[in-house]
Amino acid sequence: MSTAGVVLRARKMSTVQAERGVTPPIDARDKVLGKAAYVDDVAVDGLQHAVVLRSPYARAKILGVSLDMEADWEGITVVTAADIPGENAVCIGESRDWPLLASKGVRHEGEAVVVLCAPTLRAARAALKRIEVRYEPLEPLLDPRKSEDNSVQIFGQDNVFARTTIERGGPRGSGRWIECEWQVGAQDPVPLETHGVIAKPEKDGSLTLFGTMSRPEWVQQTLREALKLSTVTVIQSVIGGGRSCRAEVPVQLAAHAALCAIRIGKPVKLQLSRTEQLRYTAKRHPLQVTLRTQVDEVGRLHRVEARLLLDGGAYATSSAQALETAILHALGPYHCDSVYVHGVVVATNRPPNAALAEFDIAAMHFCIERQMDQIANSRTLNPVAVRKVNVLRGGDSLHTGDVLRWAVGVEVVETAERLAKAPLVAVRRPGPAKSLPGQGVGLSLCCLQPQGGGAVSVELRGEKIRLLVPYVDAGEGHPTRFAVLVSRALKVPISSVVVRPMDTSRIQPSMASPPEIQLALGRVVQRLVKIVAQEVGSRSSDFARLLKKRTSTKRIRVEEPILPREGLSVAFHAAIVDLLVDPDTGEVTLRRIVTTSAGRRPVHARMSQIELEGAVGRAIGSALSEKLEVGPQGAWRVSGMGGIPKAGAMPELVTEFILAPDTLGPAEPEDGVGGAVLGAIAQAIEQATGAVMRAVPMHPEQVLKALP
Amino acid sequence: MTFLHRPKSLKELLKTRHDLPDAMLLAGGAGIMKILHKLEEPPHDVIDLGGIPDLTGIQVGRFGTWLGAMTTLHELTDDVLVRKHHPCLSEACSHGPPQVRARVSIGGIASGRRFEVLPALMVLGARIEYRGQETPQRRDRVQDCLRKDAAKGEVVVAVHLPPHQDGDQTVFRRIQGGSGDVVIAGRLRVADGEVKEAGLVVGTPTQPGLHIAAVEEALIGRPVSARPISLMEQSFVDLDPEGSVSSYARAASSRVLRSWLEHLS
Amino acid sequence: MKLSFRVNSKIEVLDVEPLTPLIEVLRDRLALIGAHQGCTGDNCGACTVLVNDVPVYACQVPVCQVDDAEVRTVEGLTADAERLAPLQEALAKAGATGCGFCTPGMLMIGLALRQRQPRPGPEELRELLSGNLCRCTGYEAIVQAMLEVME
């Protein structure tokens, strides 16, 4: 019942040439000229610099804070929890347990205790050393498997931030059981630009915040509740580092900068150092999954039982959302009528982790893809065949109860298989003669829960069309896609479409996703055409002609709500990885990765392709080179930025899109491809060497250890 | 306030160094910022080694190879003779981004303990030449230099490599490990179908969590000469027995070596 | 110390502390904000500039080392913002600017490699980009754009 057609082949070598003349990103010019203004690029008169004093302990009582009175405190402002006029809490959605500044005790290493600001960064850093915080260290809880024992109480009665169980269909009698445990360590979003905020008090008593904040409504809410500020404007700077998790931590930073700015009546900047960014900011929740599957002789799933444990860190922040994403993808792209899924996200004395959709989806897929491989092994079946037997088909329902009206899992695998047969364009770093070649396949499914909310507006100003959309871009390029959509719909040059960056004084923030925004933009543009047609008394729907006729210079503004569409929005991905493993050292050299993705027709195929390539790169980084270790007090000890692979580690990439009927609303093609890549890398290593990789990352150490 | 001194000759350098024993040396400059981050205050004096002809140049001859202390990694990999006679060193210097390789000097490596290159120098039997105004000129093996700091007032002026001998074969591998990189440098002298001399050095950064710039002496194995392979593996016992880094380094390097020997025979 | 150097062909004379990182001087004293600081010596490469045509990390160069030297930054790639330099044009057209934070550094290393003889082939180019990280693009678009210009 599924239909699919190949609309676009974007092969590595030909793409740039083939797509010459495609609209470049609207902000590309500023970026290649070095003119794009990131937080640290903005000059503000009288700017003060803030720094944060952080806890060295995972868990401790705070006995007191004192300043060295011998030191010169002229021009330096120190802020502690006692200076917060309202509720000492960062607002992350409904959650309120994360303090702006610790007061009685600290729950993780790196927790903010004091903020101070000074006229220069150097002076601020020097002053930090003149503050003494006295602690009484307490036994910390660092192992999430022990959280529910409750030996240390961190959150509520049982240290559980959220818990979900889904049960569908009863246990079945027949089939062989296979039980495995899988682990995916934390992942760091490693943005190239660290989080930063400037808080500027205005003459009218309001406050403007400028910086790398992707959730302006949380900033506003926090400042309303904690600082009792009624008028707060949040303006988005250009943000460095795609998919970089600018949600939670920047809210706290904004509050820190605001506390100082209000106190001294001057603009204050707070930008994290690279070390702070690496050690203390939110990572993707470390995940442990036990999967029990009952299968028949062809590997068909008769029952799936999954138990998920996520480490939320010291505060709830967005942990419930991370759990929801993991649960939603617990079966990956596969179908089974008899399911038991139980997930819990617990508290530990570690820096709080955050929901990071791209990685949350990928992590869960690694586990389910590995399970499929073990199912194939246990019955000596072909792993691709096992996937094809189980992959979701049109009319199947997910374990959440949603029914998929279309599904093209089989087609994406087959297309990927076809593409993977082509000879390698280049053999990257051929490696030692003894290298063992391996090939693996992975599948993934990306489900986007529609959120809706807020509105989009278009403004006609003379010839220019201005879009006001509730979206914060961090390099994913959605503003360009919005502009392309509008310019195409109106048949006007893209240069006459302007997309405003997020500014809460003009745009109401919303949780809506880019595809939902695109749908609303489609509608609002149609309304704009009608209004202009009416104004000039024409029946034409040719916007360019209408504009020519138009004599009035009056500004027209049309607003359209963003409606959540019914049902899920889904994209399928398949990845085929071709790699070499050095049997002496366990080093993995990737040769080629083929991905095929099925979803809606992309608005700007070239940008979707680059986004996909970026997502594949991030998956490679987390699979093979990321180095995250836990320090003695629970914070991360990260050496370098290994989560980003180097250019030389990238294989030949082949990406292809498959157009799927748009019956369930649009999906972002790039989300979720990482899961297929992670699974395929692990399977290819196993094919090459027989080593069963049970965890991410898969460094040479782990590969060598797993060799049979 | 920091004062910058720019001696124009070795003699002038040694005098300045003698007069200002606490001054900081500035060679390629690639390691300076990391050192500064650790200091409470910037140094009072800095001596720039950039303008001293006596510290530059590469000479390959019958008695071995002389590398001026200010020779950069980039120059070392680009040099045809170095590549021909000491491929292991050439390879060791080819790692890392061009932005760093264009600046890091071999003198800086000898004193800064950059672990990617040191194993290659050690396995090749390199000696480091020190000069000071008051101390006599000395040439020390790299492994001896690692055990003690240079005397006050001394500078590294050059690195010497013994001449390449017929039958010498080398191997160099750099593995990107999860807990840090592992470097393996090996050398064999084969004559009359027999292994006459063998050396192996494994370099790893410090324990995970510590800064990569400081190489723990304990993690660098001593070269083993003219012994069978089984004995070579014994030399790994000297490595830190607890750390996972070194147990991996031990396993991987002995396998690399075994494959290499199989390949040679 | 009194420092005199040329930045994008313009002579600058400044009184500076000799060990100040070059990036601080460029950004804070000369308002050249194109080179970005993404790390502190972790090789992100966002700060890459050319000193006498050699690519360096501006965050790791003490400014006294550029005395009398010629420094080139992204701002010097084109004198006229209406007409982009070939590398800029190629990166923009290829859609190789995601968030753009790595872009100025990529352009400068690209310029240095373009001047190199012989010009690097695709695989060598990838290796030579090992000191410039990009989180957004997976590098493919950047590499293709650079190769196109180098041909």
Ligand SMILES: Cc1cc2nc3c(=O)[nH]c(=O)nc-3n(C[C@H](O)[C@H](O)[C@H](O)COP(=O)(O)OP(=O)(O)OC[C@H]3O[C@@H](n4cnc5c(N)ncnc54)[C@H](O)[C@@H]3O)c2cc1C
């Ligand atoms: C991006 C980057 C990455 C790096 N990665 C690593 C790494 O992975 N591992 C590692 O170990 N190091 C690393 N380093 C550090 C660097 O390789 C070493 O610090 C090296 O010493 C720098 O050499 P240089 O010529 O630039 O010395 P400089 O930075 O100019 O000098 C640093 C110090 O070295 C000493 N020194 C230099 N030359 C001499 C001499 N001729 N005689 C006596 N003393 C001298 C002096 O004490 C001087 O103060 C890295 C540096 C950078 C910038």
Ligand code: FES
């Ligand atoms: S800022 Fe210079 S290397 Fe990252």
Ligand code: FES
């Ligand atoms: S474009 Fe974002 S880091 Fe390269």
